[in-house]
Amino acid sequence: MDLGSAMGIGARYGGAMPCRGGYPDDAPGGHQRLYGFGDEPVIMGTPERQVTNRDVTEQFAFMARLLGIAGEDQYRIAAYERAARQIDHLSFPVAGLDEEELTRIPGIGERIARQIREIAATGTFGELIDLQSAIPGSVVELLGVSGVGPKTLHVLYKKLGIRTLDDLEQAVKGHRLRVLSGFGPKKEETIKRGIEQFRKRSNRMTRPQADAVLAGVAAILPDGRYTVAGSYRRGSSTVGRLAIVVAGDRNAVAETLSTAGAVTRENDAVSVSLGGAGVDVRFAEPGRCGTALLCTTGSAGFLERLGQVAAEQGYRITPDGLVERASGQLQEFATEEEVFSFLGMETVPPELREDRGEIELALRHALPDLVDLSDVRGDLHAHTTWSDGRQSLEDVAEAGERRGYEYIVITDHSSKVRAEALAKQQAEIERINRRHDCRLLSGSEVDIRSDGTLGYENRVLADLDLVIASVHSGFSQDRDVLTRRILTAMENKHVDIIGHPTGRLLGQRPAYAVDLERVIAHAATTGTALEINASPHRLDLEDIYIWHAKKEGVKLAAGTDAHRNGEFANMRYGILMARRGWCTPDDILNTLSLSALLEWTS
Numbered sequence: 001m002d003l004g005s006a007m008g009i010g011a012r013y014g015g016a017m018p019c020r021g022g023y024p025d026d027a028p029g030g031h032q033r034l035y036g037f038g039d040e041p042v043i044m045g046t047p048e049r050q051v052t053n054r055d056v057t058e059q060f061a062f063m064a065r066l067l068g069i070a071g072e073d074q075y076r077i078a079a080y081e082r083a084a085r086q087i088d089h090l091s092f093p094v095a096g097l098d099e100e101e102l103t104r105i106p107g108i109g110e111r112i113a114r115q116i117r118e119i120a121a122t123g124t125f126g127e128l129i130d131l132q133s134a135i136p137g138s139v140v141e142l143l144g145v146s147g148v149g150p151k152t153l154h155v156l157y158k159k160l161g162i163r164t165l166d167d168l169e170q171a172v173k174g175h176r177l178r179v180l181s182g183f184g185p186k187k188e189e190t191i192k193r194g195i196e197q198f199r200k201r202s203n204r205m206t207r208p209q210a211d212a213v214l215a216g217v218a219a220i221l222p223d224g225r226y227t228v229a230g231s232y233r234r235g236s237s238t239v240g241r242l243a244i245v246v247a248g249d250r251n252a253v254a255e256t257l258s259t260a261g262a263v264t265r266e267n268d269a270v271s272v273s274l275g276g277a278g279v280d281v282r283f284a285e286p287g288r289c290g291t292a293l294l295c296t297t298g299s300a301g302f303l304e305r306l307g308q309v310a311a312e313q314g315y316r317i318t319p320d321g322l323v324e325r326a327s328g329q330l331q332e333f334a335t336e337e338e339v340f341s342f343l344g345m346e347t348v349p350p351e352l353r354e355d356r357g358e359i360e361l362a363l364r365h366a367l368p369d370l371v372d373l374s375d376v377r378g379d380l381h382a383h384t385t386w387s388d389g390r391q392s393l394e395d396v397a398e399a400g401e402r403r404g405y406e407y408i409v410i411t412d413h414s415s416k417v418r419a420e421a422l423a424k425q426q427a428e429i430e431r432i433n434r435r436h437d438c439r440l441l442s443g444s445e446v447d448i449r450s451d452g453t454l455g456y457e458n459r460v461l462a463d464l465d466l467v468i469a470s471v472h473s474g475f476s477q478d479r480d481v482l483t484r485r486i487l488t489a490m491e492n493k494h495v496d497i498i499g500h501p502t503g504r505l506l507g508q509r510p511a512y513a514v515d516l517e518r519v520i521a522h523a524a525t526t527g528t529a530l531e532i533n534a535s536p537h538r539l540d541l542e543d544i545y546i547w548h549a550k551k552e553g554v555k556l557a558a559g560t561d562a563h564r565n566g567e568f569a570n571m572r573y574g575i576l577m578a579r580r581g582w583c584t585p586d587d588i589l590n591t592l593s594l595s596a597l598l599e600w601t602s
């Protein structure tokens with residue numbers, strides 16, 4: 001029996017678990033699971049659910065790790081570790097004690113006693129939240145790499161600026177760890193193996209792979225009956241676990257799903273295996289879909305922060321609704337918009353739900369007006385049969401017309417089109433432009449060669465409408481050398497855009513060693529745009545760096561790198577990335593009209 005529905009609105013609510021832990025997975029760059037790195041997601045303590053010693057222990061152990069990453073005083077770290085150990089051994093719940101009783105427990109001082117009271121009352125404590133927001137989730141995630149503890153991570157993060165798994169992998173490859181004291185070849189090898197294992201464990205899907213799995217869901221569940229949630233909905237570049245929220249009868253839906261794939265049921269949770277991937281199915285009554293969707297979408301960090309906002313107003317968020325803490329009354333919401341509005345906030349678009357300050361802005365009704373696919377007026381990166389593409393110039397113009405674009409820039413590879421041939425291509429482009437509404441522009445994706453020079457001479461570049469400069473060789477170069485190649489290219493006044501700035505191929509090839517902070521700072525100086533390569537196998541730049549570039553006032557150029565006609569539709573992935581990077585239309589180069597774009601490049 002479904003307890004919640006049997007009791008109806010306003011009944012004393014004692015049912016579902018709190019919101020945390022409901023999200024299926026998290027995005028790179030976002031907050032990962034917050035406590036422990038074992039298999040069990042830990043559900044945070046809440047006032048209504050008795051806070052267990054385990055909850056407190058987990059939080060203090062996590063606090064100790066965060067303090068370690070932050071490079072805090074060893075005594076403070078040890079104090080939390082000691083408190084965690086002590087509480088773990090107690091036979092009575094600490095949440096029931098007052099401050100004075102708490103301080104009588106060996107290893108618990110006044111400050112920690114206060115924090116235990118705070119955990120008992122709110123489910124967490126302020127200092128933990130503050131510290132957590134000061135360290136990027138992608139950094140904390142690296143604790144999951146064996147050989148990387150808090151102390152090591154502090155050095156990696158503070159001294160080498162390592163923020164992501166890609167960063168760490170490059171640093172290891174470039175032997176940059178060895179310059180640090182205590183980092184010999186042996187430690188380097190351990191971390192290298194740790195990264196490999198970590199990658200195998202994570203095993204994430206590209207978005208087209210996820211789409212293929214979801215097509216299986218669409219084939220069996222009628223449209224409008226379910227919503228895809230999780231990191232997929234948040235627009236992450238890769239997806240770990242898929243989750244859908246279904247409005248309707250649990251048994252009937254599980255029955256339907258079982259016709260298509262193996263269904264496993266465990267208590268309330270149902271998951272179905274389709275095309276080799278698992279899809280978690282969450283059920284909600286239509287009147288309760290708002291909070292169900294919110295909780296299943298995540299991210300963990302976002303929900304944590306939203307939980308604070310709700311707690312300040314006297315509510316606790318659960319997948320079934322908001323529970324008033326004083327009375328236990330359940331408030332139900334059919335849509336997410338209603339939940340946000342109830343909490344006095346603007347609706348936070350899923351792509352922003354990463355705890356990067358969006359909740360504070362939503363409370364002030366000051367969220368950025370994110371760029372939308374319909375704002376895009378053209379594509380800045382396309383290949384044709386003149387280089388390695390499978391489409392003619394004519395095909396491109398037709399594709400542009402079908403998409404309602406004002407322009408598409410032809411950017412064949414400099415390595416495949418000789419300078420003399422480029423003049424011929426320009427003549428052909430002019431001829432085609434007479435017949436089509438979507439204007440083809442004459443551009444190039446010019447190589448940034450291993451020695452830092454460009455694939456064409458300046459007089460050739462000067463003749464083009466738009467120039468993308470990209471690294472296609474010398475991937476294993478030293479970080480400083482590689483970074484300087486890109487900086488030098490940006491100094492060439494003909495170069496408008498740096499193509500796929502990190503060179504990564506999702507799931508196949510990590511980024512090359514490049515110091516993106518230097519690249520972004522230099523782009524701001526030279527006025528060069530950075531590409532958001534919209535190919536779902538690249539999605540390069542990653543959202544966190546888009547966000548960073550935007551903050552520095554750097555323009556971003558969304559281009560599909562289409563080699564064949566169907567690939568122009570990949571623009572939607574690029575725009576998802578842009579949205580995750582907080583971009584408004586003004587930040588994106590190809591929201592400009594044709595004339596404004598030509599003015600920008602000239």
Ligand SMILES: [Zn+2]
Pocket residue numbers: 445470472499500
């Ligand atoms: Zn390229």
Ligand SMILES: [Zn+2]
Pocket residue numbers: 381383445561
């Ligand atoms: Zn390309």
